Amino acid sequence: MKQKTTSRTSNGPRKLHSTGSRSRKMPRHVTHTVLERLMHYYVCLSKYDPNIEWISSPHLASQFRVDDTQVRKDLALVGVKGRPNTGFRREQILDSIRRFLGLGRNLDAVIVGVGRLGSALVAYRDFRELGLNIVGLFDNDPRKIGTAVSGHTILPTARMKSFIRRRKPRIAILACPVFVAQILAYELVEAGICAIWNFSPTTLQLPDGVFVRNEHISIGLGEIAYHLLPS
Amino acid sequence: MKQKTTSRTSNGPRKLHSTGSRSRKMPRHVTHTVLERLMHYYVCLSKYDPNIEWISSPHLASQFRVDDTQVRKDLALVGVKGRPNTGFRREQILDSIRRFLGLGRNLDAVIVGVGRLGSALVAYRDFRELGLNIVGLFDNDPRKIGTAVSGHTILPTARMKSFIRRRKPRIAILACPVFVAQILAYELVEAGICAIWNFSPTTLQLPDGVFVRNEHISIGLGEIAYHLLPS
DNA sequence: CGGAGTTCGTGAAAAATTTCTCGATTTTCG
DNA sequence: CGAAAATCGAGAAATTTTTCACGAACTCCG
Numbered sequence: 001m002k003q004k005t006t007s008r009t010s011n012g013p014r015k016l017h018s019t020g021s022r023s024r025k026m027p028r029h030v031t032h033t034v035l036e037r038l039m040h041y042y043v044c045l046s047k048y049d050p051n052i053e054w055i056s057s058p059h060l061a062s063q064f065r066v067d068d069t070q071v072r073k074d075l076a077l078v079g080v081k082g083r084p085n086t087g088f089r090r091e092q093i094l095d096s097i098r099r100f101l102g103l104g105r106n107l108d109a110v111i112v113g114v115g116r117l118g119s120a121l122v123a124y125r126d127f128r129e130l131g132l133n134i135v136g137l138f139d140n141d142p143r144k145i146g147t148a149v150s151g152h153t154i155l156p157t158a159r160m161k162s163f164i165r166r167r168k169p170r171i172a173i174l175a176c177p178v179f180v181a182q183i184l185a186y187e188l189v190e191a192g193i194c195a196i197w198n199f200s201p202t203t204l205q206l207p208d209g210v211f212v213r214n215e216h217i218s219i220g221l222g223e224i225a226y227h228l229l230p231s
Numbered sequence: 232m233k234q235k236t237t238s239r240t241s242n243g244p245r246k247l248h249s250t251g252s253r254s255r256k257m258p259r260h261v262t263h264t265v266l267e268r269l270m271h272y273y274v275c276l277s278k279y280d281p282n283i284e285w286i287s288s289p290h291l292a293s294q295f296r297v298d299d300t301q302v303r304k305d306l307a308l309v310g311v312k313g314r315p316n317t318g319f320r321r322e323q324i325l326d327s328i329r330r331f332l333g334l335g336r337n338l339d340a341v342i343v344g345v346g347r348l349g350s351a352l353v354a355y356r357d358f359r360e361l362g363l364n365i366v367g368l369f370d371n372d373p374r375k376i377g378t379a380v381s382g383h384t385i386l387p388t389a390r391m392k393s394f395i396r397r398r399k400p401r402i403a404i405l406a407c408p409v410f411v412a413q414i415l416a417y418e419l420v421e422a423g424i425c426a427i428w429n430f431s432p433t434t435l436q437l438p439d440g441v442f443v444r445n446e447h448i449s450i451g452l453g454e455i456a457y458h459l460l461p462s
Numbered sequence: 463c464g465g466a467g468t469t470c471g472t473g474a475a476a477a478a479t480t481t482c483t484c485g486a487t488t489t490t491c492g
Numbered sequence: 493c494g495a496a497a498a499t500c501g502a503g504a505a506a507t508t509t510t511t512c513a514c515g516a517a518c519t520c521c522g
Contacts, residue, residue, distance in 0.1 A: 047432075084471090171455060171459070197452075218274060219271060223263065228425060287498080300501095303500065304501090317499070
């Protein structure tokens with residue numbers, strides 16, 4: 001009952017994280033919301049023309065419909081210092097967020113389920129740039145096993161556990177059909193996976209200490225439909 | 232500067248919606264957060280065994296790590312009445328949320344960009360169940376044009392505008408490469424699209440009145456990486 | 463060099479969201 | 493039937509998040 005879970009929808013206990021030491025004056029609890037905002041800044045800024053050196057908080061704010069004060073507070077949180085009348089150094093924002101979130105450090109992952117969505121994720125360019133390293137692909141379909149997707153050979157799920165025990169990735173990306181998701185998730189945890197990024201439309205039940213992020217793709221449709229109402 | 236935009240990250244002006252009439256005692260402003268929670272309940276409950284007739288708020292809460300009071304408040308918002316000691320009628324929850332969000336009513340959509348992600352979205356089963364109707368597929372790649380994906384023939388983007396003007400879908404799902412996203416988005420708006428569900432990792436800039444939901448897939452990685460820290 | 467115009471940084475205020483409390487209601491079961 | 497257990501509903505309290513306000517810092521230019 002205390003599994004650490006998050007999803008875009010779940011707003012339950014938003015405190016994440018509870019152990020470990022971090023560098024000076026970085027707070028213990030950072031919420032879901034803040035983490036997403038930081039990541040958003042990061043992804044956006046990383047695609048800017050590298051010639052753009054300075055970014056002001058009002059500018060960044062206008063990109064995301066956030067208040068500029070909010071941007072400054074977020075940046076202060078990760079430890080970026082700005083310069084009055086000029087803004088913040090782009091590189092420094094990126095470095096600080098990267099370090100704060102821990103992007104690019106030991107982010108090995110396996111993808112489980114290489115259907116359409118799974119293979120889209122394997123090939124997703126941003127993942128690599130963000131430091132996410134796909135180290136293995138698993139699927140049950142005999143027709144897929146042995147074939148390669150984006151340079152990775154698909155292995156049978158029967159070999160998943162041993163692979164994970166040997167290679168020790170900490171992240172698993174679940175993109176399998178709903179009816180096997182829970183079982184596979186449990187196997188992943190047994191094999192030592194620490195975090196599950198779940199793209200299958202189920203809400204997984206997993207033991208404490210395993211971090212789950214449910215990425216239900218269709219959640220967004222609610223907002224769109226609502227917005228289109230009375231029509 | 233006042234384009235209505237939302238994304239999982241953007242927490243700016245969270246008020247959506249501003250016109251139109253809705254049935255009795257349904258409030259004017261419903262936030263992003265609430266909409267996502269409602270949708271989450273919906274997706275989850277719609278997959279339950281239909282034999283399960285009653286759902287209690289503590290039960291539903293435990294599924295999503297939300298407080299049970301929160302669940303009751305959310306359900307009260309959409310107008311579901313519960314029964315003490317028993318809970319809420321599953322069907323009634325689904326109906327109310329469906330009606331409240333406007334799922335299944337006039338949700339025609341085109342998908343623009345039929346790469347790996349695009350074709351995953353075309354085939355996404357939940358979309359259909361939620362009432363989202365894919366009516367057209369567009370891509371620029373000459374090798375794809377004319378071929379069919381999940382029963383839909385891919386048309387060239389050059390024919391996109393005329394198609395939309397004729398068929399009048401209100402939603403466009405963008406799953407194209409970043410460098411064409413902004414241009415295509417603008418064309419979509421010109422052709423009469425009301426809402427853009429953007430799966431390409433850019434933050435679109437569009438005129439007022441167009442609803443945009445940016446579904447940056449990699450946003451979730453920030454939270455996962457952060458959680459895995461100190462390691 | 464000095465004034466106009468930006469933007470930072472931060473503490474305080476406002477708004478919102480979430481959680482708590484508790485009486486009332488309904489079913490179950492002895 | 494009456495007590496026990498579970499849950500709803502709603503107002504109040506606590507917490508979190510966002511926005512406001514403003515002094516200080518810095519750049520640009522005439």
